[in-house]
Amino acid sequence: MTSLGAASGGGGPQNVFMDQFSLEARTQRVWDLNHAVWFTLMGLGGGVFLAGRILNLTEGLGSVLGIPTVDVVSFVAIAAGGAILVADLGRPLQFWRAFVNIRTSWISWGAWSDLIFLVVAGLLVLPALSLGGSAPFEGLGWDPHGTDGAGLALEIVAGVAAVVVMTYAGAVLARPRAIPYWNSPAVPLQFLLSSSAMSVAVVLFIEVAAGEPVSAGQMVLLGLLCSGLLVAVVVHLVTDVTAPGKAESLDRLLRGRYRVRFVWLVLVDGTALPAVLAFVGAAASGARDVLAVVCCGLLLVGGFWLRLLTLRVGIFPPVHIPSAAGR
Amino acid sequence: MTRWGMVIDAARCVGCQACTVACKTENQSPLDAWYAPVLEWESGEFPDATLNYLPVLCNHCEDAPCVTACPSGALTRRDDGIVMADEDVCIGSRACMTACPYGALHFFEDRGTVAVDAAPAGPEQSVPERYAHQRHVRGAVSKCTYCAHKIDFGIENGLEVGIHPLATPACVVTCPAECRIFGDLDDPDSNVSRYLAERGPSEVLRPDAETLPSTQYVGLP
Numbered sequence: 154m155t156s157l158g159a160a161s162g163g164g165g166p167q168n169v170f171m172d173q174f175s176l177e178a179r180t181q182r183v184w185d186l187n188h189a190v191w192f193t194l195m196g197l198g199g200g201v202f203l204a205g206r207i208l209n210l211t212e213g214l215g216s217v218l219g220i221p222t223v224d225v226v227s228f229v230a231i232a233a234g235g236a237i238l239v240a241d242l243g244r245p246l247q248f249w250r251a252f253v254n255i256r257t258s259w260i261s262w263g264a265w266s267d268l269i270f271l272v273v274a275g276l277l278v279l280p281a282l283s284l285g286g287s288a289p290f291e292g293l294g295w296d297p298h299g300t301d302g303a304g305l306a307l308e309i310v311a312g313v314a315a316v317v318v319m320t321y322a323g324a325v326l327a328r329p330r331a332i333p334y335w336n337s338p339a340v341p342l343q344f345l346l347s348s349s350a351m352s353v354a355v356v357l358f359i360e361v362a363a364g365e366p367v368s369a370g371q372m373v374l375l376g377l378l379c380s381g382l383l384v385a386v387v388v389h390l391v392t393d394v395t396a397p398g399k400a401e402s403l404d405r406l407l408r409g410r411y412r413v414r415f416v417w418l419v420l421v422d423g424t425a426l427p428a429v430l431a432f433v434g435a436a437a438s439g440a441r442d443v444l445a446v447v448c449c450g451l452l453l454v455g456g457f458w459l460r461l462l463t464l465r466v467g468i469f470p471p472v473h474i475p476s477a478a479g480r
Numbered sequence: 481m482t483r484w485g486m487v488i489d490a491a492r493c494v495g496c497q498a499c500t501v502a503c504k505t506e507n508q509s510p511l512d513a514w515y516a517p518v519l520e521w522e523s524g525e526f527p528d529a530t531l532n533y534l535p536v537l538c539n540h541c542e543d544a545p546c547v548t549a550c551p552s553g554a555l556t557r558r559d560d561g562i563v564m565a566d567e568d569v570c571i572g573s574r575a576c577m578t579a580c581p582y583g584a585l586h587f588f589e590d591r592g593t594v595a596v597d598a599a600p601a602g603p604e605q606s607v608p609e610r611y612a613h614q615r616h617v618r619g620a621v622s623k624c625t626y627c628a629h630k631i632d633f634g635i636e637n638g639l640e641v642g643i644h645p646l647a648t649p650a651c652v653v654t655c656p657a658e659c660r661i662f663g664d665l666d667d668p669d670s671n672v673s674r675y676l677a678e679r680g681p682s683e684v685l686r687p688d689a690e691t692l693p694s695t696q697y698v699g700l701p
Binding site for chain 2: 175176181183243244248250251252253260261328330332470472473475
């Protein structure tokens with residue numbers, strides 16, 4: 154076969170053009186940096202909201218205008234992710250149409266879950282909003298920390314929406330069969346675990362910044378999430394390794410142009426090392442806060458590169474595999 | 481029920497790319513977009529080396545992953561099986577492009593390098609480029625429609641679809657090797673069904689994707 158197109162891995166105009174006339178595997182080039190940032194922010198936003206509540210850390214870690222810092226980080230991340238998504242559309246002013254095809258499109262599911270999360274979680278914390286020393290929404294009748302019935306109901310709805318927000322980017326990639334590397338439940342699982350680990354680490358960072366001690370249990374949770382992520386990534390790397398399309402993706406990740414970034418930034422520094430540091434931190438109380446901060450930095454970098462490299466190794470296999478005589 | 485489909489006899493293709501150009505002329509597709517290219521690859525070694533050709537286009541799948549992935553509902557499958565892209569409804573998410581195993585969807589990127597609305601065309605903007613901008617929506621996705629406008633015209637005017645040149649996709653009409661046959665896959669007396677009965681069974685591209693394509697092949701290398 155000729156060596157044009159995806160095999161070269163190049164992204165120049167000539168390759169984009171020649172890809173359309175070559176039988177070779179073809180690299181997807183439509184989703185890249187913007188989508189990686191969007192995926193990361195969405196995972197982080199939904200995850201920080203959930204982690205703050207699961208770890209019972211919404212109170213006592215500071216606030217912005219009365220709203221817990223943890224929730225503010227969550228809202229900012231999701232709003233920024235949504236803004237990047239809209240800006241990346243070919244026709245941003247038509248963004249509202251993304252809500253239409255809820256029947257089959259994961260992007261529509263994501264759009265709805267983003268909206269529901271922002272509205273419901275926003276409503277949940279609204280009574281805590283403090284402007285100029287007064288709390289204008291204090292009388293809304295529910296507790297922003299979800300300790301009463303109405304507050305708990307809002308918290309549950311927001312929590313479910315947050316889980317969808319954390320997961321749907323992976324589902325968008327995993328559902329179609331076009332790109333074998335993406336077409337696996339391992340991809341949404343990786344994104345969910347990565348989002349969870351990043352989010353717990355960010356909440357622990359906020360805890361350290363607020364002068365509160367990180368507990369051994371929190372570090373164990375972080376270590377388990379990192380370990381789960383490592384297993385999910387490795388299992389995906391060792392299954393269906395010869396499938397057309399996926400073989401090229403794996404080659405690029407493990408032996409080709411992304412090898413250094415994938416092995417070091419994602420596998421080692423972004424997953425395995427934080428897992429080790431988290432377990433060490435659980436045992437060593439004196440170094441726990443420092444290790445939590447280090448883990449946070451490593452996981453954020455690793456989570457972003459996991460998503461970016463997943464997008465960049467999205468390779469369509471050839472539309473036809475010629476018989477032996479035609480090769 | 482009518483189900484329009486195309487049979488491509490790859491063994492007949494001579495790689496002239498006339499279909500590619502006819503499609504571009506008919507549909508005035510954006511400059512980077514080729515709805516019906518002919519793929520090429522080499523096989524064998526000198527002195528027995530060969531160039532092989534494979535004409536491709538939208539497969540108009542019965543279980544179309546582009547339709548499933550599209551968040552805006554811009555991509556739809558008509559009752560006659562043709563998958564259409566409504567560029568006015570498209571938001572440019574490009575989810576369809578990552579979902580299609582065949583690379584059949586094309587994003588009309590606004591690169592901002594030409595005065596697209598300026599008339600008449602100047603040296604900074606070619607005539608085809610101006611036509612593309614007039615016919616297609618910037619920031620939206622477009623695709624092969626089996627020349628649905630010609631099919632609809634043929635039906636409205638009592639012409640035989642797949643036979644009369646005004647009621648047949650441009651790539652089929654122009655193919656000098658007659659390697660493309662278009663017609664109703666559900667009609668056992670149609671030209672495609674008769675061709676398949678004679679030359680079949682047919683194959684599809686990327687069978688692993690399980691999309692049930694309406695574009696089928698015989699004579700694949």
